[in-house]
Structures are given as C-alpha cells and as structure tokens.
Amino acid sequence: MEKDKNKSENPLKVNRRHFFSQLSVGIGSLALGSLLIPDLFKGTTENLLSQPLGIPHYAPKAKRIIYLFQAGAPSQFETFDYKPILRERMGEDLPESIRKGQRLTNMTANQDSFPLMPPKIGFQQHGQSQTWISDFFPHIAKIADEITIVRSMHTEAINHDPAITFFQTGSQISGRPSMGSWLSYGLGSENKNLPSFVVLTSRGKGNSQGLYSKLWSSGFLDSKHQGVLLRSGKDPVLYLNDPDGLSRSDKRHLLDKVSSLNKLHHVETGDDEIESRIAQYEMAYRMQMSVPDVMDISKEPQSIIDLYGEDCQVPGTYAANALQARRLAENGVRFIQLYHQGWDQHGNLHNEMAGQAKDVDQASAALVLDLKQRGMLDDTLVVWGGEFGRGNFAQGKFDPENYGRDHHPKAFSIWMAGGGIKPGLNYGQTDEFGYNVVENPVHINDFHATLMHTMGLDHEQLIYKYQGRRFRLTDVAGNVINDLLA
Amino acid sequence: MKGTSKKRWIDYAVFGLSLFLIFCLIFDSYIELPRLVGWIGRLHPLVLHFPIVLLLICVFLGLTGRKIPKLLLTLAVTFALLTAISGFFLGKETGAKGDLLYWHQWMGGGLALLAAMWYWLAQSKSESQILTKILQVVIVGLVLVTGHYGGMVTHGEDFLALPKEKREEKIPENPLIYKDVVSRILDDKCVSCHNPNKKKGELLMTTLNGLLIGGEVGNTVIPGNPGESELIRRLHLPFEDEEHMPPEGKKPLEGFEVQILERWIALGASDTLRLEQLKKSEPMVELIHGLMRPDPAEKWAQLPKVADSTLRNLSSDYLTINRISSNVNALSIDVFMPPEYDSKVITKLNRVAGNIVELDMSGLPISHEEIRLIAACKNLEWLEIDKTAIGDEELDTLAILSKLETLKVFETNITDESIGVFANMANLKSLYIWRTSVSKDGVDRLKSKKPALLINNGIDKELKSFFIAKDSVPEI
Numbered sequence: 001m002e003k004d005k006n007k008s009e010n011p012l013k014v015n016r017r018h019f020f021s022q023l024s025v026g027i028g029s030l031a032l033g034s035l036l037i038p039d040l041f042k043g044t045t046e047n048l049l050s051q052p053l054g055i056p057h058y059a060p061k062a063k064r065i066i067y068l069f070q071a072g073a074p075s076q077f078e079t080f081d082y083k084p085i086l087r088e089r090m091g092e093d094l095p096e097s098i099r100k101g102q103r104l105t106n107m108t109a110n111q112d113s114f115p116l117m118p119p120k121i122g123f124q125q126h127g128q129s130q131t132w133i134s135d136f137f138p139h140i141a142k143i144a145d146e147i148t149i150v151r152s153m154h155t156e157a158i159n160h161d162p163a164i165t166f167f168q169t170g171s172q173i174s175g176r177p178s179m180g181s182w183l184s185y186g187l188g189s190e191n192k193n194l195p196s197f198v199v200l201t202s203r204g205k206g207n208s209q210g211l212y213s214k215l216w217s218s219g220f221l222d223s224k225h226q227g228v229l230l231r232s233g234k235d236p237v238l239y240l241n242d243p244d245g246l247s248r249s250d251k252r253h254l255l256d257k258v259s260s261l262n263k264l265h266h267v268e269t270g271d272d273e274i275e276s277r278i279a280q281y282e283m284a285y286r287m288q289m290s291v292p293d294v295m296d297i298s299k300e301p302q303s304i305i306d307l308y309g310e311d312c313q314v315p316g317t318y319a320a321n322a323l324q325a326r327r328l329a330e331n332g333v334r335f336i337q338l339y340h341q342g343w344d345q346h347g348n349l350h351n352e353m354a355g356q357a358k359d360v361d362q363a364s365a366a367l368v369l370d371l372k373q374r375g376m377l378d379d380t381l382v383v384w385g386g387e388f389g390r391g392n393f394a395q396g397k398f399d400p401e402n403y404g405r406d407h408h409p410k411a412f413s414i415w416m417a418g419g420g421i422k423p424g425l426n427y428g429q430t431d432e433f434g435y436n437v438v439e440n441p442v443h444i445n446d447f448h449a450t451l452m453h454t455m456g457l458d459h460e461q462l463i464y465k466y467q468g469r470r471f472r473l474t475d476v477a478g479n480v481i482n483d484l485l486a
Numbered sequence: 487m488k489g490t491s492k493k494r495w496i497d498y499a500v501f502g503l504s505l506f507l508i509f510c511l512i513f514d515s516y517i518e519l520p521r522l523v524g525w526i527g528r529l530h531p532l533v534l535h536f537p538i539v540l541l542l543i544c545v546f547l548g549l550t551g552r553k554i555p556k557l558l559l560t561l562a563v564t565f566a567l568l569t570a571i572s573g574f575f576l577g578k579e580t581g582a583k584g585d586l587l588y589w590h591q592w593m594g595g596g597l598a599l600l601a602a603m604w605y606w607l608a609q610s611k612s613e614s615q616i617l618t619k620i621l622q623v624v625i626v627g628l629v630l631v632t633g634h635y636g637g638m639v640t641h642g643e644d645f646l647a648l649p650k651e652k653r654e655e656k657i658p659e660n661p662l663i664y665k666d667v668v669s670r671i672l673d674d675k676c677v678s679c680h681n682p683n684k685k686k687g688e689l690l691m692t693t694l695n696g697l698l699i700g701g702e703v704g705n706t707v708i709p710g711n712p713g714e715s716e717l718i719r720r721l722h723l724p725f726e727d728e729e730h731m732p733p734e735g736k737k738p739l740e741g742f743e744v745q746i747l748e749r750w751i752a753l754g755a756s757d758t759l760r761l762e763q764l765k766k767s768e769p770m771v772e773l774i775h776g777l778m779r780p781d782p783a784e785k786w787a788q789l790p791k792v793a794d795s796t797l798r799n800l801s802s803d804y805l806t807i808n809r810i811s812s813n814v815n816a817l818s819i820d821v822f823m824p825p826e827y828d829s830k831v832i833t834k835l836n837r838v839a840g841n842i843v844e845l846d847m848s849g850l851p852i853s854h855e856e857i858r859l860i861a862a863c864k865n866l867e868w869l870e871i872d873k874t875a876i877g878d879e880e881l882d883t884l885a886i887l888s889k890l891e892t893l894k895v896f897e898t899n900i901t902d903e904s905i906g907v908f909a910n911m912a913n914l915k916s917l918y919i920w921r922t923s924v925s926k927d928g929v930d931r932l933k934s935k936k937p938a939l940l941i942n943n944g945i946d947k948e949l950k951s952f953f954i955a956k957d958s959v960p961e962i
Contacts, residue, residue, distance in 0.1 A: 055812045059782045142949060191822050192803045286803060289825060306954040307945070330848075332806070332820055366953060369945050374872070375894045375918045456811055482741050 054188030056456025061420025061486070062381040063190065065183070065451065066325045066336045068364055070356075071164060072209050072343030073412070075390035075405050076434065078119045078353050080149050080413040082132035083434040086392060087118035090400065094393045098435045105158055107346065107395060108406040114393035116433070117403050120350040129424040136357035139365035140415075145424040146368055146377070147384075147417040148484060152428020152437040155388050155409045155444050160209040160344070163387035163409070166444055168215045170473045177219035177464075179448065180335030182473045183455060184225040185218075186462045191332030192283065193290040195228040198333050200321040204342030204359045206352035211339050220466040224276055227337060230324070232316035236295050240288055248288075255281055294327050307370060309362040319363035326370055329380050343386055346395050347404035368417045377418035381454055385414025392434050411437045414447075420454040422486045445478035453480045496560055497609075503567035504602040510574050511595045519578050527575030534573065534636065537566035538629055541601060545622040554608070563598075563605045570598035573636075584683035586643065590635040597628040642678060657778045663764075664694060664757040667774055668750050671743045675732055694757045709755040712748040721747070742773050749773075786816040789865065792841050800838065805831055810843060816865075818844035832856045844868040848894065852876055857883050870894040872918065878903040885910060894918040896942075902928035909935040920944030 077083060094114040108114075122135045127144030140147070157163035162172035169176040177185070180197035189196040199216045216227025230236045242251055259278045266274040297312070300323065305312060311319035318340045325336045340360055345352050364384055371377040389412025390405035411430045417423065429439035442450075449459040452473065459474045510517065519527075540562035547554045573594050577587055604621050607614070637645060657666050672691050678684075680691035680701075689701025697717070700706035705716045712718045721744050723730040732738060739747075749770035753759060764771050792815050801807045804824035810816040819842055821832065833855050835842065839862040847856065852874045860869065861883050869890060877899040884890075885907045893914060895904075901923040908917055909932060919929070920943050929943055944950075 055809050057812060059811045059814075139953065142952060188808070190806055190808075190820055192806065193822060290822075303950070307950070309953075331822065362953060369949070369953075373918070373920055373942055373944050374896065375870075375892060375916060375942065378892070378916070 053186060056187060057458045057461055058456050060454065060456025062454040063379040064329050064334050065381045065383065065419070066329060066367065067338065068382065068384040069337060069339045070343050070360065070384065070386040071211060071339045071341045072160065072206065073386035073388045073390060073407065074343040074356070075345060075349065075353065076411070076413040077390065077392060078121050078134050078136060078349065080133060080415065081151050081430060081434050082123040083392065083432065085432045086116050089116050090118050091115045091398055094433065098431065098433050102410060103158065105407050108391070115398040116392060117394040117400065117405070120400065127424060129426060131426055136353060137361045139362045143365045143368050146372065147415045148421050148423060148425040148427060149413055149415045150427045150442050151413045151430055152439065152441045153412050153414055153447065154437055154441055157388065158407050158409050160387060164215060167387050169219065170445065170448055170475055174214045175219055176471065177221045177225065178216045178227060179473060180216060180227050180337055181218040181221050181225040182462060183335050185221050186457050187334060187455060190334060193286040194294065194331055194333050196334040197225060197227040198328055199227040199229045199337045200324055201339045202316060202318040202321050204340060204356045206342030206356045207344040207346065208341040209344050211341060216337060221464060222276060224280060230295065232320065236291050237287065240284060240291065251285065255285055294331050295324065297323055304370065308366040312363060318359045322363035322367045326367055329376060345404055346406065348402055349404050371418060379419060381419025381421060381451065382417045383414065386412070388412055410435060420486050421484055427484060442481055445474045446481055448474050449478035450481045450484055453485070500563055500567065500602055500605055503571065504599055507567060507570050507595055507598060510571065517578065519575060524575055524579055527572055527579055530569065530572040530576045533565060534569045537562055537569050538633055540565060541625055541629055545626050548618065548622050559605060559608060563601045566598040566601040570594050584685060586635055586639050586683040590632060590639055593628055593632040593635065597625065597632055600625055600628065643683060660760050660762045662757065663750055663759045663761065667746060667777065671739065671746065675737060675739050707751055707755050709751060712751040715751050718748055718751065746770055746773050783811065783814050786814045786843070789815040789841050791815055792838050796838065800834055802831065815841050816843040817841045820846045821850060823849055827851055829853060829855045833859050835859055836862060839863045840865055842866060846870040849873040860884060861886060865889055868892045873897045875899060881907050887911065889913055891915045895922065897921045900924060905932050908932055914939055916940040916942065918942045
C-alpha cells in the first residue's frame with residue numbers, strides 16, 4: 001500500500017525491486033504472447049507478403065517476356081477480328097443498339113452518321129485452329145497454331161497517352177511503375193551484367209504518336225528497376241562508353257576510388273541508396289562489355305538473317321529489334337519491351353497498315369519460330385498488340401478505297417505465344433459488328449494478372465507501400481484468366 | 487417484510503416467462519411472429535452470454551457449499567428465460583430447422599425451465615439438498631451442451647474440431663466425376679451454407695439427390711441442360727447481383743470449376759460417370775487432368791535443404807542462382823560467360839549439385855570438369871549446353887541424368903552416336919538438336935524409339951523457305 005501510494009504521487013519514483021517484479025511480469029506476458037506468433041524464432045514464414053523479393057511465389061512457366069507493343073493501336077478489323085457483316089451492311093449506319101451511346105473522341109463525336117466500313121484487305125483461315133487472320137500478315141498466319149489470339153481485350157481509355165500508360169503501368173494516370181519494373185522488382189535479375197528491363201523502339205511510316213520515357217519508368221520503385229532504352233547505332237546506352245583516352249584499367253581504378261568514398265559516406269549516413277548507387281556503377285562497368293556483345297548481330301548466321309528478313313540488318317528497324325530481343329532474352333533479360341510506332345490510322349488506313357504490317361509481320365513470326373527452335377518458347381512469353389482497338393465505322397467521309405478508323409476501347413485483339421499460354425487458341429468473342437465483347441472479356445488488369453501468373457507471381461501479393469498505401473500493378477482489380485494458361 | 491411486493495413482482499415475471507416459453511415450444515408450428523416481435527430474436531446473441539456466466543457462478547457457489555445471493559440467482563434465471571425466448575424467435579426466422587437447431591432449441595428451452603425450477607426450489611422452505619445438487623449438475627451440463635450446439639449453428643459444425651493439416655486428397659485414377667470432382671468443388675465452395683444443418687434456401691448440396699430435388703427456387707440442376715439450371719445461372723451472374731452464388735464475402739468458384747459443373751450437368755449429372763468413359767474431345771477431360779497433375783513443388787519436397795547464405799556464396803556477377811520458387815530447395819542456375827573464365831566457378835557448385843533442377847550453361851567453354859559436375863546433378867530436369875564444344879563422349883557421361891526432361895544440345899558436335907543416350911533417358915520430353923551432326927536418319931530412328939519425344943531439329947524446311955522468299959506482303 002505504502003509503495004503504491006508513493007508511486008502514485010511520483011510515477012518516476014520506482015524502486016529497483018518494484019521495477020524488476022514488474023519487468024518479470026511484463027516479460028512473462030510478452031513471452032506468452034509471442035507463443036502465438038508462428039515461426040517467430042525460426043525466421044521463416046509461409047506468408048507470401050513477407051517473402052524476400054526476387055523469388056517467384058510459385059514455380060513459373062515463363063522466365064521472361066518479350067512485349068511487341070504496336071503503338072498507335074492497330075485496327076482489329078484489318079488484323080485478327082474478321083467481321084463479314086461489315087461488308088454485307090457496308091455504309092449502313094452503326095445501329096444504336098450496338099453503340100449504346102458509347103463515348104467517342106472529338107475526332108468522330110460530331111459525325112452525323114457512323115457508316116459501317118469493311119476492311120479492304122482479305123481474310124483467310126489458317127492452321128489447325130482455323131484462325132481468321134488478315135492477308136496483311138502472311139507470316140504470322142503461318143504460326144497460327146503457335147499463338148493464342150485474344151479478341152476480347154477491352155480498356156477504358158480512348159486516347160493514346162492514357163491508354164498506353166494504362167497498358168504499361170496499370171493506371172491511366174502516369175507515375176506508376178511500368179510492368180517491366182514490377183517484374184524486375186518481384187523477380188530480380190537473371191543476368192547481373194544487363195538491366196532486367198530493356199526497351200527497344202522503332203518507327204514505321206504510318207501515322208505515329210509519341211513515346212515517352214515515362215512508359216518505362218520505375219515510378220516509386222527503386223530506380224534500378226527502370227527500363228533501359230537501348231538505342232540503335234554506335235552508343236546503345238547513352239554515356240555508357242568511356243571517353244577517349246580513358247583505359248579500362250583507369251576506369252576500374254576510378255570506380256574503386258569512388259566506391260571507397262561512397263562507402264565512407266554510407267557508414268556516416270546509413271543511406272541504402274548509396275549502396276544501390278555503388279552497385280549501379282559496377283553494373284554500368286560490366287555493361288560496357290556485355291551490351292556491345294549482346295547488340296552485335298554480326299555473328300548471327302545467314303539462315304537467321306533470312307528468317308527475320310533483310311531489314312534485321314538495318315539498325316533501328318523493328319526486325320533488328322526483334323532479333324535483338326531474342327539475343328537479350330538469351331542473355332537473361334527479364335522484360336524486353338519493343339515499341340513499333342505508326343499504327344494510328346485515322347485515314348489512309350489500307351496503305352498505311354500495309355506498310356506497318358510489312359515492318360512487323362515477318363520479324364514477329366520469325367521471333368516466335370526462332371525462340372521455338374531454341375527451346376525458349378517454353379519459358380519466354382511473347383505478346384503482340386496495341387493500346388486499344390479501332391471503330392467499325394468510317395472516320396470522316398465514307399470511301400471504301402481510302403478510309404480511316406477512330407479509336408475504340410471496347411474491344412480489340414492481341415496475340416500471345418509461349419511461356420505457359422495455351423497455343424492455337426482463339427479466346428473471347430466480339431458481337432457480329434466487332435464493337436462490344438460478348439464472350440470472355442479480358443480487361444487490362446486481367447491481362448496483367450495473367451502475365452504475372454505465368455511469371456510465377458501472384459498479382460495480389462506483389463505489393464509496394466508508398467505514400468501510405470499499398471500499390472500493385474493491378475491495383476485493386478484483375479483476375480487471372482485461367483483458360484489462357486497451358 | 488420489506489421489499490415483499492418487489493419480490494412478488496419478480497416471481498410473477500419468472501413464472502410468466504416460463505409459461506410463455508412452454509407455450510412457444512409446444513405450439514411452435516402454429517406460431518407466426520409479427521415482424522417487430524421477430525426482431526426481438528436478433529437480441530439473442532446479445533443476451534445469451536449472461537445466463538451462461540451467471541448460472542455457472544450460481545452452480546459453483548452452490549456446489550462449494552456457499553450461499554447463493556438471491557439477486558444473482560434471480561438475474562440468472564430471468565436472463566435464461568429471456569435468452570430462450572429470444573432464441574426461439576430467432577429460430578422462427580430461419581424457416582426450416584436442421585438437426586442442430588432443433589436440439590439447441592429444446593435443450594435451451596429445457597435449461598431455462600430447469601433454472602426456473604431451481605428458482606422455485608430455492609424459495610421454498612423445504613429445500614431438498616439432494617434435489618438441488620442434482621439440478622445444479624444437470625444445469626451445468628446443459629449450459630455446456632446447449633452453448634456448444636449454439637456455437638455450431640452459427641460457426642459451423644466443425645468449428646471446434648481440432649485443426650488439421652489441410653492436405654487435399656489426391657484425385658484417384660479414373661475418378662468418378664461426381665464423387666471425386668464435382669462434389670469436392672461443392673464441398674469446398676457451397677456446402678458450408680447448404681448442408682443438413684444449415685439449409686439456406688432449402689437447398690441441400692451434400693447429396694446428388696438434394697441437388698436434383700433443388701431448393702426454394704427449384705430447377706437447381708436439370709440434367710443435360712446447364713443453361714436452364716439455376717445453379718449455373720447463379721454462378722454466371724455478375725458479382726454485384728444479389729443472387730450471385732456464392733454470396734458476397736464467400737470465395738467464388740474458379741472459372742474451371744464452373745466449367746466442370748456445367749459440363750457435368752450437360753452430360754446428364756450422373757453419379758456413375760467416370761473420367762475414362764468420356765470422349766477425348768470432351769472439354770472436361772483436360773480440366774480434370776489439370777486437377778490431377780501433381781503440384782511441381784511437391785516433387786521437390788525431398789530435396790536437401792540449402793541455405794540462402796550458401797547460395798550467396800556460390801553466386802557471382804556471372805553466375806545467378808535462384809530458387810525455382812520461394813520455400814523450395816530446387817535451384818535454377820544461369821551461367822554467363824565472364825571476361826576471364828575459370829572452370830572453378832562451375833565445379834564449386836558441387837556443394838548444391840543435388841538441388842540443381844535447371845542449369846543453363848549455353849555458350850560456355852565446357853570441358854570434362856564441368857561435365858562431371860553436370861553428371862553429379864542427379865535431379866536435373868532442364869539442361870542447356872547448347873553452343874558448346876561437347877560431343878558424343880561428353881553426352882555419354884550425362885546418360886545417368888534420369889530425371890532430365892528438357893535437353894538443349896543444339897549447335898554442338900554430337901552425332902548419331904548419341905541417339906542411344908537420348909533414347910534411354912526415361913523422362914526426356916523435349917530435345918533440341920538442330921545444327922548438330924545428327925542425321926535425318928538418326929532423328930527418324932530416335933522418333934521410332936521414343937514416339938512421345940518432341941525433337942526440335944530446326945524450323946520446318948518448307949516454312950523456312952517461305953520466310954526466305956521475302957516480301958510476301960502483297961504490294962499495294
């Protein structure tokens with residue numbers, strides 16, 4: 001009683017005995033409580049969220065992804081979604097029962113009528129899967145049984161920038177990490193001498209829209225996960241090469257000195273970013289050797305050059321990038337992002353698409369075949385597609401010889417091959433006008449979830465906490481499309 | 487006596503409530519509750535804990551020979567009666583009463599009435615000690631059992647079952663579609679609300695008969711017609727729909743599970759149909775085969791443990807070691823050509839040879855030492871030694887890799903002599919041998935020995951010539 005009274009008068013006045021007796025009860029109850037925490041003393045836990053990064057959550061089917069992005073949005077009506085009714089009812093107004101007041105861009109919103117426009121190019125069925133593919137793509141048609149076409153993609157964005165940002169980052173508003181950055185963050189690097197996320201760009205003669213480096217930005221993730229743009233020509237990575245007169249041993253010496261200074265600073269401040277900077281310098285040093293080696297296609301035999309087409313010897317073309325993509329994949333780059341610009345056909349669609357298709361058709365198909373003969377199609381996922389689809393009606397005046405199509409988010413087609421995706425499948429369906437998805441819709445979030453699944457990642461478990469909230473590539477949505485998985 | 491009138495009042499209340507309870511229990515099937523009265527039933531979970539504790543305290547005091555304060559016993563009994571009555575109201579809301587609810591109701595009612603009896607006994611002057619003690623013991627027993635049954639009604643019958651390792655039983659060879667596949671899906675996702683004890687919507691999903699009879703809505707399963715079957719219709723509703731099953735908050739069915747149910751109904755919803763009776767083209771066959779395939783992580787469970795620190799020590803800038811997935815000891819190793827190659831980088835891997843499942847050494851200057859290391863990786867399933875200088879002799883050393891499934895030896899010096907080695911690799915599924923000295927004849931021989939083996943000898947000639955004939959896009 002006496003003691004307690006003292007204590008209540010002055011909470012700080014606690015004698016030694018009192019302190020220890022309270023401490024023992026405290027420790028005892030803590031110990032009891034800790035019994036309820038599984039594996040507290042074992043150091044391992046089954047919980048996915050607390051797993052170290054850099055390891056798949058479960059055994060993956062695919063180890064890397066080559067994403068052949070067709071920037072500008074190729075029309076599904078001239079590629080993979082064959083709709084004969086457009087020819088039968090050519091020029092008729094798109095029934096309102098189909099359009100249902102769907103919002104349009106201001107390029108067509110003020111049109112008086114929406115005359116149905118058939119593709120000028122022909123379609124044929126190919127492969128055992130009897131897949132309809134347009135005559136623009138004779139080479140891809142040859143691999144119809146290797147690829148799976150998804151005709152039921154849909155998105156919310158109707159303009160290029162938000163749409164492409166959505167595809168790359170899972171959000172229409174820029175600032176989130178790119179898909180490749182997420183995979184680098186979740187799976188780590190396979191080859192420490194190359195970045196795990198590489199970007200290659202090329203441009204066709206068709207109407208183009210801009211590409212911005214924000215598309216391969218690592219957002220709030222560590223900057224080491226950022227995509228590295230490899231340029232064609234002498235300097236694939238800017239500022240990677242040493243200036244004239246600096247020998248490699250001088251460079252080594254310099255790096256050692258810088259790193260010892262940085263280490264001192266790290267001891268002082270304890271900032272982990274310094275360590276990651278030291279690692280980046282080292283990687284750049286090794287990349288001085290590894291990048292030119294990967295980029296050098298002179299060792300490729302003639303048969304491979306023939307396969308990808310002559311273009312592949314011209315640096316900066318899509319074909320060259322496709323071949324490069326295979327070489328990067330062989331060298332353990334996790335995510336290889338190609339962009340081919342020029343697919344935005346608001347007018348002169350037939351001629352422009354013919355040119356675009358010629359750029360990409362042979363090389364895309366060659367890449368799949370080349371990966372296959374190397375046994376890499378089993379663990380490499382190839383994706384081909386744009387950011388949205390195009391309308392089934394003519395933009396501007398109705399002229400079947402020279403027409404254009406406006407943006408259309410509600411349905412479009414992409415294809416995938418290898419990497420744990422069922423081959424030779426036609427997935428999803430649009431209505432007879434090709435306007436709305438009527439069967440097995442695949443939203444961009446679902447697409448991301450499925451891609452991550454093939455890479456052995458649970459899209460709901462790969463999380464980064466930033467600004468007080470948890471972020472995922474699929475944010476709060478997305479379902480794995482199990483039907484697509486082999 | 488002071489307070490007599492008050493005591494009287496409470497006596498009456500206990501008596502009145504007891505009578506009301508007896509009435510309810512007897513005329514259960516005739517009673518239809520006004521909505522507001524029915525709502526009182528919702529208070530059952532709120533009040534039920536009081537009589538449990540109060541009665542137990544009273545019995546404890548009584549059995550240990552202490553005096554039971556009158557107020558305490560009065561409160562206990564009143565709450566017991568209120569609980570029983572509110573519980574009865576709540577039970578009326580449920581509609582059909584399963585076995586659990588039935589027993590809970592009668593035991594709860596009995597308990598409240600016994601408690602009331604104790605109340606009267608305690609009041610009477612001629613209190614029989616033995617009778618009171620017996621009553622107390624019975625009350626304790628009933629409190630426990632009734633409480634337990636009540637718990638099972640709300641939390642499910644196996645709520646108190648000992649936690650058991652969740653290990654799915656394997657689907658047997660040639661399974662019965664209903665018993666081994668369909669009913670497992672239902673058990674997993676539906677039965678917690680549609681069982682004999684909790685028949686939501688009057689639907690019983692634990693037996694085929696229950697499914698065929700259907701629930702309130704009817705037409706739950708129409709054999710041969712999944713489109714018209716209510717079960718399938720509700721599975722396909724959008725999640726937001728009130729009628730979607732399973733309801734919000736419960737785990738929805740996977741796409742393939744819905745497909746299996748659909749196909750099973752389409753094929754007549756039979757309980758005797760077996761997997762092998764189905765046609766190859768039946769889409770359900772592949773789905774069920776998918777379910778029967780063992781989890782890859784399982785086959786690696788026996789591999790020796792390997793510490794992360796070991797992996798860190800062995801890896802370098804040019805040698806990447808990854809676990810195939812977290813929590814497995816199976817390793818995937820990629821080696822890239824360093825500026826100065828030393829075979830020790832590879833031979834060091836001896837320490838973890840048994841754990842290596844995937845090994846990529848393509849393009850390295852492989853010699854005998856590396857080959858010996860590879861041969862020691864007895865659990866190897868995936869090996870890439872393409873673009874190396876290995877020949878038939880080296881390959882012969884690797885013949886002991888019995889678990890090998892994928893082997894890449896393209897752009898090497900192997901010849902037809904290695905055909906025998908490939909043929910003897912029991913698990914080999916894919917082989918890549920283009921740009922080697924293996925002849926067409928050799929490939930044919932291997933094909934006849936191992937028809938299931940996928941032999942990749944480069945791109946098909948015809949296809950290749952199509953690609954070489956350039957500019958096949960029509961000029962426009």
